[in-house]
Amino acid sequence: MTVPNLPAVRQNRPAWNKGRLIGQKRPLHPKHVWAIRVRLEIAKAVQNLALFNLAIDSKLRGCDLVRLKVTDVYAAGQVKERTSILQSKTQKPVRFEITDGTRKTIADWLDDPLMIGSEYLWPGRFHDRLDISTRQYARLVRDWVSSIGLEPSAYGTHSMRRMKVAEIYRKTGNLRAVQLLLGxxxxxxxxxxxGVELEDALAISESVEM
Structure with missing residues (x-):
């Protein structure tokens, strides 16, 4: 007797993305940035404040941000005003500015005893890793946005990368400048x-009253 081929019965499992917000993460707004900065300053979280500020200024992917070395941002006894790094994803150089406030927080962090002899700007906590991991950075971002009452699943490390360029595009409409800054x-x-088309469409829709 021939046994028919029956479909395999699999245990029902919840979808991996159930209850999660997936897709492109929202950029932080200026009011969010200042709220997080104030909390980090009050907590005297020197490393986190320097990391937060440089993440916004540099507009780097998380994988490049965590791998920054002290020499990338520091030379001749002071923090650089501008610097350039080679992106790991594209192997293309990208240049970015380091604003006055960010330079001060980086200088404060470099004076910390934890930075003595460190090659990396954000040294790892474990002996087998010289720099913090992208997962550690993602956890920090989640803690930052949660501290000001934002939904952490709506934001991520790319929220930091997008924040400044989103403001630049909103104020100038200059896509070429944004392209260069993002590398x-x-x-x-x-x-x-x-998400230019969507943002423009929403802006147009919001300006039309019925």
Missing amino acids: HTKMDSTVRYL
Whole structure:
């Protein structure tokens, strides 16, 4: 007697993304940035404040931000005003500014005893890792946004990368400038990254009253 081929019965499992907000993460707004800064300053969290400020200024991917070395931002006894690094994803250089406030917080962090002899700007806590991991950085971002009452699942490390360029685009509409600042090789990537068409459409819709 031939046994028919029956479909395999699998145990029902909840979807991996059940209850999660997936897709592109929202950029932080200026009011969020200042709220987080104030909390970090009050807590005297020197490393976190320097990391938070440089994440916004540099607009780097998390994988590049955590791998920064002291020499990338510091030379001749002072923090650089501008610097350039090679992006790990594209192997293309990207240049960014380091603003006055960020330079001060980095200088304060470099004076910390924990930084004595450290090659990396954000040294790891374990002997087998010289720098913090992207997962550690993601946890910090989650803690930062949670501390000011934001929904952590709506934000991530790319919220830090997008924050400044989203403001630049909103104020100037200059996509080419945003492309250069993000280190994108193609304009299409910048358009998708910013969600330009959707943001423009929403802005137009909001301006029309019925």
